[in-house]
Amino acid sequence: MNLGIFSHCTVDEIRIGADAYERPGGPAFYCGLAARRLGFDVHLCTKFSKDYAYSDLLSKNKIKFENAVSDRPTTKFTLEINDTERTLWLNNVCSEIEYRHVDADGILVSPVFNEVSPQTLDKIKKDSAMTFLDPQGFLRRTDPHNKVFFERTNLDISGISVIKSDPNEVYCLTGLDGIDGVNMMRKNVEHVLYTNKRDVSLFHKNREYSLRLPNMELYDTSGVGDIFTATFCCTLLKEKDVLWALSFAGGAAQAALESREVGLDKIPPRAATETNASYFYNTIKFKDI
Template sequence: MASHIVLDEIIDLEGKNTESLGGPVCYGSLLAKTFKFSSVPATKAGQDIFDKIGQLAKCNINLEKSQVDPISPTTRFRLASKKNGGRDLFLLSRCSPITLNDIHDSDAFVISPVIDEISPDTLSQIVKREKNGFIMVDPQGFLRTVGENGSVTNKSHIELDLNGVTAIKADEEELSALTGGVTSVEGMKMLKNKYNLEFVISTTDNNIIFLHKKIVYSINLKKIESPDHTGLGDILATGFSCAYIKEKDPLWAICFAAGSVITALQSKKRGIEKIPTSMRLIERNATYYYNTIKFKVID
């Protein structure tokens, strides 16, 4: 699990302010534990993380000395949910970059930077070193840029070499930036063909679109009122990765990913507290989506 540990200040739709551990490395490592995987965090944090060591251990994360930066603080974001959907994001502090030396050999990798702590060059180095291994990429942190007041926005275009990557999860804005403005299924096809990706996952509103070979699958998530949607993309990417590695069945893997997301929302909890700890609940939701998933063959 490669990303910065994050301390999130979450302002939800009810106006409640909650501080929570966050970042893909926390959300993903905890969910991997539910899937009964051990997780090796490739991460960096500041010395201000020491009062969260107990919580990190519960997240399946035990930091090594080399992962604690003696100078830079832990990466911090303020996330303010908006009534019309989405959120405003502000960077409050940033830790030091993650390099190839911070990323140990493993059976599979989820590469998901939050604010360019993993460079495109480092991604290429990982792919080259781990040739033929399973690599899931969430490009969110490659796209983000920070304004003068700390406000975080996305670049409209980015060049990212995905050759050798197994799977990518990208929303519509990220698809557009990676393809030069092409979104939806056409954008997914473009990415898949350009980089020979095995799996492309995209999210739009309450839909999960999944492209494998020449079949497009779609899952319509039940709309659930939840106070906090932070980390759902991390849950989706990790849920798919764990389920696929375990069973090697792409269709069941995307259903388990969707099941993980909806189980988190059903908890009505905030931050990492919403990460599902019950495989039984995830499996129940995954089975529902397996029986309702739609698909079509494309050219």
């Protein structure tokens, strides 16, 4: 099966306590590699500079991309991580990703900072059988010191198959907090994934399904949300079962966190994801809404 991804490749400077690491990142990498671990072909629509040091890593993992080279510098972030909290600074922004048709079973739109325009998102929705959205890149802004913050934004999410969001993103999209905001989103979206640290919920039709990730000491949390999202999308496309998709997504996130690796090294092997998913499948709670 095939997954298309619209997102910038990035360079991430990850700071954890006194340690600092430079790693390739962005949903382009985290989602792309997570999908490859699940046996999906991946077609990536992205942009990076002509001297980007990590493009060979995409090719090595058989992630397809074309027309990606830009005259502008690669998007770069500095991430300061403290347990579940992280602070971002934006150093560079590469070129906008233009719309192109991608022959795929589903398209994941996951911008990091305005590289996908609302107009391009509309074209993707019209062209794709299933469109998945992580909206963070539509909501991010920077202050005079390049620190990233979120801002209330009008974005047309109608026609989206799956949206993944946290409490801050829900408020920025709807102007409402928590479940009130989720319920507004449910009017236009088939599946709403709502992540609040350890608590993960899926709103589908008239039910809320929920699971809780185990409490553990955290190290590098960068990319875990992308791994979760890509695993959910791929499992839903392949299995057509929302409970297995939620279980696999939770299982992949847990395995990534348990690895205590930095950057892309935390993307889990399929076996670790499956082991955790089997446990979560039997612990999912649900209620009618």
